[in-house]
Amino acid sequence: MSGGFSLSRRLVGRLTLGLSALWLIAVAGSALALRDELDEIFDSALQETAQRLLPLTIDELRDSGSDRDESRDESHNESGDEHEERAIDRPDTVLAEHEEYLIYQLRDAAGHVLLRSHDAPHEPFPVAPQRGFGEAGGLRVYGERGPRGLTLQVAEPLVHRTEAMSELFVWLAAPLLLLVPLAAGAIFWTVRGSLQPIGRLRDAIHARGGGNLAPLPDEGLPRELQAIIRDVNRLLGRLSQTLEGERAFAANSAHELRTPVAAALAQSQRLAAELRARGPEGGAPGTAKLQQRVAGLIDSLHGLSGLVEKLLQLARAEAGLGLDNAEADLLPVVRLLVDEIGRRPAGAGRLVLAPGGPERLDARLDLDAFGIALRNLIDNALRHGSADEAVTVTVGSDRSVAVVNAGPVVPPDRLAKLGTRFERAGATTSGSGLGLAIAGTILEQAGGSLELRSPASGRSDGFEARIRLP
Template identity: 50%
Template sequence: MAGASPDREQGKAPWSIAQRLSSLLTVALTALWLVAVVAAAAVVNHETNEVFDSALQETAQRLVPLVVEDFGEQSEGDDHQDEARVIEERLEFASHEEYLVYQVRDAEGHVLLRSHDAPVRAFPAALNRGHAEVGDWRFFTEHYAPADLYVQVGESLAHRREALYETMAGLVAPLALLIPLAGFVIFWTVRRSLAPLAAVRAELDARGGANLAPIAVEAMPRELAPIIDDVNLLLARLGRVLESERAFAANSAHELRTPVAAALAQIQRLAAELQGSHQREAVLARVDQVAATLRRLGDLVEKLLQLARAEAGIALSRDPVDVMPALRLVTEELTRRGAVGQRLDFDDGGWQHLTARIDIDAFGIALRNLIDNALLHGKQGGRVAVFLDGEGAVHVRSEGAAVPPERLARLTERFERAGAEAQGAGLGLAIVEMIVTQSGGSLTLHSPVPGRSDGFEAVLRLDLAERAQVQPAP
C-alpha cells in the first residue's frame, strides 16, 4: 500500500497539516491582537486627551476663585504686580513634581502669580479663553473679567505620551507570554483534532501490500467518513482484482502441471523405445533436449505456484514458530540430490531452536529458493554454504564471479536473472523477498561476499520472537 509520493520522489520535504494550521492560526491570532492593540491605542489616546483637557479646564476654573480671594477686590488702577509680589513673599512652595502648572497674568500679559514648576516668563499661549496647543505644551486659559485677570494652566504633552505608552505596554507585554501559550494550545488542539488522520495513516503504513481489509469507520469524524468509505471501496476492488489474478495464476499453473508431467513421461518412454533404433543417438539427443525443456517448464510452473501463494499472503503469521526443523529438513533433502547436493554445506551455528514469526511453509519455500538459486547460478562445481550467524540470520553463500552493482539491485525483481550460464525462471529471489517482507523480516544481497573479491551471498533475517526463546546451543 505504501508508496513514495511525488514530493518525496522529487526531493521535496512533505509538509504537515497540523504544523501549517498551527502556524497560520498563531500568526493570525498575533496579527489580530496587534490590530486590536493599535485600535485600543487610538481609543485610549482620544479618551485620555479628553480627560486631560477636562482636567486643565477644571483646574483653571477652580483656581480663579482662589486667585480672586488672594488678590482681593482691587479698584481700577491698583498695581496688581505689587500685590503679586506680596503674595509670593508670603507663600513658600514645597519641592515636588507638578504635572499641571499655572500662571496668573494681567491684561498686559505680565505674570502675577505662578506655580512652583511654572516658568518665570509668561506662557507662549495667547490670552484667549479656551484650549491652545503651543510646541510641546497644552494650555487652557480662563478669564476673570471683573479683575481683568487670566489664569493659564499648562501640561506637557510628553506626560500624555508617557501615560499612553505605559498603557500600551500593559496591553502588549502579555503577548510575550500569551502568544507562545496560545501557539501551544492551538497546536495541541489541532493535533488532537487530526488524530483520526494519524490513526488512518499509521494503519495503512503498518499493513503492507497483502492486507486489503477495510478500515473501520465507526470512530471517524463525519469529514473523514466519506474518504474512508472511498478507500475501502478501492481496497475491495483491488482485492477482487488481485484475487482474480492469483486464482488465474494458480489455476493455470495447476492445469499445466499435468500435461507437462504427461509429456515428460511420454518423452522418457519414447527414449526407452528408441534404444534399438539405428538413429538412436540423434533421436535421443533431441529427446533429451525436449525433456530438459519440459523440466524447465515444470520448474517454471512450480515457481508460478509459489508466487501465487506468496501473493496470497502465505507468510502472514504472527504466531512464533520454531523454524529449525524446516531448515534442517530442506538442507538434508537438497544434499541428497546427487552431485548437486554434494556441493552443499550446512552449519547450524550451534542453534537448537530458532523461533520466528513466519509461516513454516512460507519459510521452507523461501529457503529452498535461496539454496536453489545458489546452486543454479553459482560457480560450476563450487561450494554452497548455508549457516546461521550469532543473531540468528540465515546466510546462503556461493562461489562465482561478482555480480555488478546495477544488476544486483534488480535481482529481486520478477524474471530478473544474474546473467549466469545456468538459466532459471528469474522468480526465486522475488518470491523470497515477498515472503520475508510479509513476515516482517528482510533480505539482503551481497556481491562480492564481504571480505572477498568474488562470490554471492543472500542474508535472510527473520522477525525473531523474544530473545529468551532464541538461544544458541552451549
C-alpha cells in the first residue's frame, strides 16, 4: 500500500477546502455588493444632511449678525468664526462633546468659512465650493448652493466607510472559523459512511487471498460498484475456466505421456533382459552391439521420462499449483523429502538436514507444490554438487529453506541466467534445465521467491538455492 493515497482523506480535504473557498468568494462578492449599496446610502445621507442644514445654517448666520457681503476679506472670515464659537458656547445651547461622523462648513462665494461644526477643520475643505460630490484629503464631500453665493459642504471621512466595510467583511468571514471544523467533521462522516461498501469489499478481497477465484459478492454495493464487480466476476470466471483447463490438460497429459513412455521403457528393459539371457557366445552375431544399443535406448527413455515429469511439473506450476488459501506447516514436508531422497543411491550419505531451526514453518503454500519445488532444488544440488561432500538443507528462523552444495563457483553471468527454462550450469551437465525454473515459478505464483547464490553464504565455494516463503 506504500505510495498510494487515502480516498476518504483526499475527499474530505478537497471538499473542505472547496467549501471554504466558496464561502470566501461569497463573502467577497457580498462585501462588494454591500459596499456599492452602502456608498449609495452614505452619499444619500450626505446629500440629505446638506439640504436640511443649509437653511438652518443660513438662519444661524443671520441671527449671529455675521451676514456679510460675499466679498469680505480674511478678517471678516475670522469675525464669522468668532460668531460661530460664541453661538455654540451660549449657555442655553451647550451640547455634549461627541464624535461627529458628518462635519460641515458654510462657505461664501470666495471659499471663506463662515460657519462650521465643532469637529470641522478651520481650513476650508480641499474641494471647491460647488454643488455636487467630490473627494479629496480623505474626505467625501457634498456641496449644496444657497442664496447670495453661499455653499454648505457636508463631509464624511472615508476612513469611516473603510472601517465599516472591514468590520462587515470580518463578521461575514468569522463564521468560517467555526464552519470549517464543523464542515470537515460532517464531510468526514458522510464520506466515511459512503465509502463503507468499498472498505467491506476491500477487506473481503484481502481476506480471500489470491487463490480464491470465486465470484465477488455485490450485495449492498452502490450501482457504480455493482457494474465493476460484475465485470470483475466475469473476468474471474474466465480465468478460473482457463486455469481449470490447464490443470485438466496437465493431469490428462500426465496419464497420456507417462503410460506410453513407461511401456516403451518396460519393453526395452525386457528386451535387454532377453539379450543378457542369451549371452554373447550363444546368441546371434552382433548381440553385444545390440545390447549396447538397447542400453542406450533405456537411458534415453529414462531421460525422456524425467523430461516429461519436469514439463508436467512446470505446467502445473504455471497453472497456479502453489496458490493456497489456508496456512500449512511445511516442516514435515522438508523432513519427509530429506529422509526419502537420502535413502536413494544418489543421496545416501550425502543429504543432511541441519539441526536446530524453528518448530513450525507455516505458510500459505500448497504442500504438494512446496514438495515439488524443494525436491527439484535437492536433486539439482545432488546432481551438480561435489560427489564427496554433503548437501545441506537448512530451515532458517527467517522463514526460509536453503539447499547448499559444494562445488566450483558459478560465474556471475551464468548465475544470472540460471532459473530460466532449459538453462544448465554447463554444456556437458546432465539434466533438463527445468528444475530451478519449476521451483522459481511455484514460489513466484505463491508470493514467495527463490534466491540463487554462488559462492554459498559463509563459504568460498559452492552453490546455494534459498526459498523465501510468502
